[in-house]
Amino acid sequence: xxxxxxxxxxxxxxxxxxxxxxxxxxxxxxxxxxxxxxxxxxxxxxxxxxxxxxxxxxxxxxxxxxxxxxxxxxxxxxxxxxxxxxxxxxxxxxxxxxxxxxxxxxxxxxxxxxxxxxxxxxxxxxxxxxxxxxxxxxxxxxxxxxxxxxxxxxxxxxxxxxxxxxxxxxxxxxxxxxxxxxxxxxxxxxxxxxxxxxxxxxxxx
Amino acid sequence: xxxxxxxxxxxxxxxxxxxxxxxxxxxxxxxxxxxxxxxxxxxxxxxxxxxxxxxxxxxxxxxxxxxxxxxxxxxxxxxxxxxxxxxxxxxxxxxxxxxxxxxxxxxxxxxxxxxxxxxxxxxxxxxxxxxxxxxxxxxxxxxxxxxxxxxxxxxxxxxxxxxxxxxxxxxxxxxxxxxxxxxxxxxxxxxxxxxxxxxxxxxxx
Numbered sequence: 178x179x180x181x182x183x184x185x186x187x188x189x190x191x192x193x194x195x196x197x198x199x200x201x202x203x204x205x206x207x208x209x210x211x212x213x214x215x216x217x218x219x220x221x222x223x224x225x226x227x228x229x230x231x232x233x234x235x236x237x238x239x240x241x242x243x244x245x246x247x248x249x250x251x252x253x254x255x256x257x258x259x260x261x262x263x264x265x266x267x268x269x270x271x272x273x274x275x276x277x278x279x280x281x282x283x284x285x286x287x288x289x290x291x292x293x294x295x296x297x298x299x300x301x302x303x304x305x306x307x308x309x310x311x312x313x314x315x316x317x318x319x320x321x322x323x324x325x326x327x328x329x330x331x332x333x334x335x336x337x338x339x340x341x342x343x344x345x346x347x348x349x350x351x352x353x354x355x356x357x358x359x360x361x362x363x364x365x366x367x368x369x370x371x372x373x374x375x376x377x378x379x380x381x382x
Numbered sequence: 383x384x385x386x387x388x389x390x391x392x393x394x395x396x397x398x399x400x401x402x403x404x405x406x407x408x409x410x411x412x413x414x415x416x417x418x419x420x421x422x423x424x425x426x427x428x429x430x431x432x433x434x435x436x437x438x439x440x441x442x443x444x445x446x447x448x449x450x451x452x453x454x455x456x457x458x459x460x461x462x463x464x465x466x467x468x469x470x471x472x473x474x475x476x477x478x479x480x481x482x483x484x485x486x487x488x489x490x491x492x493x494x495x496x497x498x499x500x501x502x503x504x505x506x507x508x509x510x511x512x513x514x515x516x517x518x519x520x521x522x523x524x525x526x527x528x529x530x531x532x533x534x535x536x537x538x539x540x541x542x543x544x545x546x547x548x549x550x551x552x553x554x555x556x557x558x559x560x561x562x563x564x565x566x567x568x569x570x571x572x573x574x575x576x577x578x579x580x581x582x583x584x585x586x587x
Contacts, residue, residue, distance in 0.1 A: 296568075297570065299577075299580055299586070300580075301585055301586060301587040302580065302583070302584065302585040302586065302587075303580065303581075303583055304583070304585070305585075329581060332577070332580055332581050333581065335570060335577045335580075336570055336574060336577055337570075338570050339569065339570065340565065340568040340569055340570060341568060341570050341573050341576070341577065342568055343576075343586060343587060345587045353564060353565075353568055355561075356560075356561040356562075356564035356565050356568075357564075357565040357568060359558060359561035359562075359565070360545065360558075360561050360562040360564070360565035360566070361565070363501075363545040363546060363547055363558055363561075363562060364544065364545055365502065365540060365541055365542075365543050365544065365545060365546050368546050369541060371546070371548075372504075372537070372540045372541055372546065375504055375505075375507065375508065375537055375540075376508075376534060376537050376538065378507070378508055378509070379507065380506055380507040380509070380510075381504070381506060381507065381548060382506040382507075382548060382550045
């Protein structure tokens with residue numbers, strides 16, 4: 178088993194995965210973020226290799242063909258994906274990797290890497306999430322109803338996750354995620370080598 | 383499912399379960415320690431209801447007969463046990479309970495209460511544990527060899543636990559146990575009610 182943890186943050190659209198992810202890495206700078214590949218055009222404020230690896234459609238197709246992606250999706254004519262090799266290399270070195278993915282991406286990554294730890298971020302209530310999403314105030318009732326049904330569908334996925342964390346307070350949510358990472362590292366199923374070493378008479382500190 | 387967590391600390395004799403347990407409760411005073419019942423005579427420095435509930439052999443036998451104990455053991459002619467009712471009552475109220483038990487007690491409590499969280503405390507090395515146990519320096523080689531084989535037998539149980547925590551530094555070990563408790567509270571399998579409430583439109587904070 179790889180030494181690093183692959184941590185997946187997911188949850189309904191608008192729940193604040195990005196803000197929590199950033200705060201987790203500020204509090205625990207050893208945890209690294211995965212940089213996705215995309216076929217989308219680079220925006221002026223974006224840096225290649227930091228925000229995304231910007232690649233051609235041909236390069237993206239080759240990654241798919243060679244099983245080089247842990248998950249990918251098409252969003253508005255552009256492709257986005259998580260390259261497998263840098264993630265696996267980092268995990269093997271004992272580096273913890275954190276991902277923020279939509280529900281679909283989180284489902285795909287579980288299939289590609291079963292040992293991932295999946296954390297579902299929820300809002301304190303559907304109402305609060307709808308308020309955040311509707312804050313521009315220009316949506317029609319139809320759009321709002323569609324969004325609500327989408328949110329409910331997404332929340333129904335929570336039970337398939339290992340953990341759920343309510344995003345009522347970013348600081349508290351980030352702290353709980355750091356506790357989860359600490360606890361997961363102490364699970365016996367990740368420490369069988371250590372137990373064996375101990376029994377053989379080795380010092381494990 | 384009960385709202386409080388039943389946390390079991392176990393590990394080989396001499397590993398320091400008691401010291402860690404005490405430090406955990408100092409850091410998290412909301413976590414309560416279970417008070418065992420015993421047929422042993424009360425010592426002058428002990429308080430009934432604090433250190434133990436001192437009861438008669440007849441009372442102990444009745445507890446066994448009425449399935450009133452989560453686990454019990456006989457040690458040097460005296461009986462020790464964990465009374466079931468106060469523990470279950472506390473858990474139902476949402477109070478977290480922590481126990482320190484030997485390997486045998488930890489096995490029994492898992493049978494009586496499957497939802498317990500079991501943490502195995504290990505020494506940094508067998509050598510260090512033997513040094514702690516032999517520190518009086520008066521033991522024969524035979525006693526030491528017997529103790530070593532007992533320790534190895536105990537360490538072999540670690541893999542059946544949910545978590546393992548190395549007691550190299552009491553502060554660090556106690557902190558990891560508190561992280562584990564925080565993470566366990568966030569497990570989706572303990573939060574199905576919350577997920578359902580959220581989907582029904584309730585506020586879960």
